[in-house]
Amino acid sequence: MSPAPVITPLIEKMARRDVITPVEREALAKLLGPTRRVPAGKALVEPGDRPHFSTFVVSGFCARFTLTPTGGRQLTEINVAGDFVDLHSLLMRQMDHGVVALADCVVAPAAHEDLRRLTEQHPHLTRLLWLETVVDGAIHRQWLVALGQQNAASRLAHLICELYLRLEAAGIARDLTFSLPMTQVDLGDVLGLTQVHVNRVLMDLRRQGLVEWKSGQVTINDWDALVRLGQFNPVYLRLQSDPV
Amino acid sequence: MSPAPVITPLIEKMARRDVITPVEREALAKLLGPTRRVPAGKALVEPGDRPHFSTFVVSGFCARFTLTPTGGRQLTEINVAGDFVDLHSLLMRQMDHGVVALADCVVAPAAHEDLRRLTEQHPHLTRLLWLETVVDGAIHRQWLVALGQQNAASRLAHLICELYLRLEAAGIARDLTFSLPMTQVDLGDVLGLTQVHVNRVLMDLRRQGLVEWKSGQVTINDWDALVRLGQFNPVYLRLQSDPV
DNA sequence: GGTGCGCGTTGATCTAGGTTATCGGGCCGA
DNA sequence: TCGGCCCGATAACCTAGATCAACGCGCACC
Numbered sequence: 001m002s003p004a005p006v007i008t009p010l011i012e013k014m015a016r017r018d019v020i021t022p023v024e025r026e027a028l029a030k031l032l033g034p035t036r037r038v039p040a041g042k043a044l045v046e047p048g049d050r051p052h053f054s055t056f057v058v059s060g061f062c063a064r065f066t067l068t069p070t071g072g073r074q075l076t077e078i079n080v081a082g083d084f085v086d087l088h089s090l091l092m093r094q095m096d097h098g099v100v101a102l103a104d105c106v107v108a109p110a111a112h113e114d115l116r117r118l119t120e121q122h123p124h125l126t127r128l129l130w131l132e133t134v135v136d137g138a139i140h141r142q143w144l145v146a147l148g149q150q151n152a153a154s155r156l157a158h159l160i161c162e163l164y165l166r167l168e169a170a171g172i173a174r175d176l177t178f179s180l181p182m183t184q185v186d187l188g189d190v191l192g193l194t195q196v197h198v199n200r201v202l203m204d205l206r207r208q209g210l211v212e213w214k215s216g217q218v219t220i221n222d223w224d225a226l227v228r229l230g231q232f233n234p235v236y237l238r239l240q241s242d243p244v
Numbered sequence: 245m246s247p248a249p250v251i252t253p254l255i256e257k258m259a260r261r262d263v264i265t266p267v268e269r270e271a272l273a274k275l276l277g278p279t280r281r282v283p284a285g286k287a288l289v290e291p292g293d294r295p296h297f298s299t300f301v302v303s304g305f306c307a308r309f310t311l312t313p314t315g316g317r318q319l320t321e322i323n324v325a326g327d328f329v330d331l332h333s334l335l336m337r338q339m340d341h342g343v344v345a346l347a348d349c350v351v352a353p354a355a356h357e358d359l360r361r362l363t364e365q366h367p368h369l370t371r372l373l374w375l376e377t378v379v380d381g382a383i384h385r386q387w388l389v390a391l392g393q394q395n396a397a398s399r400l401a402h403l404i405c406e407l408y409l410r411l412e413a414a415g416i417a418r419d420l421t422f423s424l425p426m427t428q429v430d431l432g433d434v435l436g437l438t439q440v441h442v443n444r445v446l447m448d449l450r451r452q453g454l455v456e457w458k459s460g461q462v463t464i465n466d467w468d469a470l471v472r473l474g475q476f477n478p479v480y481l482r483l484q485s486d487p488v
Numbered sequence: 489g490g491t492g493c494g495c496g497t498t499g500a501t502c503t504a505g506g507t508t509a510t511c512g513g514g515c516c517g518a
Numbered sequence: 519t520c521g522g523c524c525c526g527a528t529a530a531c532c533t534a535g536a537t538c539a540a541c542g543c544g545c546a547c548c
Contacts, residue, residue: 074389092378094479116488120367123370141340145310184527197504427494441534
């Protein structure tokens with residue numbers, strides 16, 4: 001049996017939403033170029049770049065980031081296996097942010113030329129790729145609600161819920177346990193908090209018995225309580241089947 | 245001379261980014277149904293709705309919102325003439341948020357059925373519509389940076405800069421002056437601040453001579469200072485010409 | 489022509505989270 | 519095997535912004 005092609009996690013995610021024909025699977029599979037390894041801490045894409053391809057995550061964790069002139073860093077989305085980190089660059093052309101590997105990653109390029117051809121020949125697949133970027137937007141909105149309206153503990157709880165469901169959908173997580181190779185500094189840059197406060201809040205969640213978190217391994221002990229604390233509603237992740 | 249069709253502000257915005265052929269203009273113009281008035285304060289779309297059309301703003305101001313169980317409200321984007329408020333519902337199907345009129349609005353529907361047909365027949369136009377949703381995502385990201393990393397004054401300054409450029413691109417604002425019919429409560433719900441603090445910060449900007457703001461009319465007195473304070477970089481608005 | 493109220497303004501006080509600093513353990517490279 | 523350093527954990531103290539409260543103005547509505 002040959003190894004699963006690297007595009008598989010994307011096809012699986014799409015197949016949760018709509019029927020993908022064999023022809024479409026073929027077209028997607030042909031999209032990706034040779035894989036490449038990116039070590040933790042290295043940037044996949046720099047802000048201001050004008051890439052001629054979009055980057056697909058085969059494995060690992062990365063994050064979109066924006067640096068502020070005052071030395072701050074905001075992570076605006078975590079991307080995992082099965083995600084494109086910059087599909088929007090096909091249309092934005094110039095990157096409005098960068099992408100950094102949070103852990104060692106394997107990624108593969110999809111040439112914009114090929115993506116553009118795909119939009120000419122496969123309208124249904126185009127809508128499904130469009131949906132990928134639309135879900136990115138929905139995730140951003142949800143984080144806006146978190147940053148604007150929720151306190152530190154709720155934000156952290158929300159993030160854990162989101163990541164678990166997304167990883168589970170990608171077939172990477174099961175049984176309320178997953179690997180999350182992010183430092184507390186990274187978490188702070190996601191949640192708009194300092195590392196110190198992330199630690200305080202995380203210790204609290206541990207003391208309350210909601211989660212365990214040790215050396216990059218997360219276990220959710222009380223899913224319902226975490227959902228309540230994070231006011232988490234998964235509609236925005238669009239994991240339901242609903243043909244486009 | 246007949247009145248300009250209601251789609252005009254969208255075509256103008258798109259034409260800044262790429263060449264739109266007469267055939268494409270025609271296809272876009274046929275998309276919109278009969279206009280409808282929505283009074284200030286009323287919702288255009290409710291969270292959880294499954295609309296069979298997307299709503300286009302012909303004139304007025306509206307905002308995407310999410311309500312929290314604790315009674316909070318976060319506005320995640322301001323939409324103005326020439327914007328779709330829920331183009332993504334074509335693909336998301338279920339609304340992850342609502343849309344409310346901040347001032348009296350005139351809006352028009354674009355049936356999902358027609359939009360889907362457009363994706364089958366007009367790949368280039370499809371990419372331009374896709375770009376509209378991608379820019380929404382970029383705006384969300386920028387607001388995430390604001391909420392996560394900037395203080396109250398910078399956030400407000402950033403918002404004013406963004407709105408001015410977007411309104412100017414839509415042909416609604418000129419000479420650093422524009423109408424902005426939002427209350428300080430609305431502003432607070434955008435910026436993740438209380439009305440009280442919005443007022444304090446706004447008074448500060450006024451005292452420093454950066455902006456005037458009276459009865460819904462904004463005048464920017466010192467654009468450069470406002471850009472500096474808000475750490476504003478307009479790349480994310482994608483107002484440059486760059487064919488897709 | 490009073491009156492209720494939405495909206496802006498301001499003051500006093502409180503608190504979630506930031507800042508700064510310290511310490512310990514694991515790991516890696518000389 | 520030692521030293522540096524990244525990362526997590528804590529403690530003491532500080533501040534941006536929240537909360538609570540009061541007041542004035544314009545204006546729609548009885």
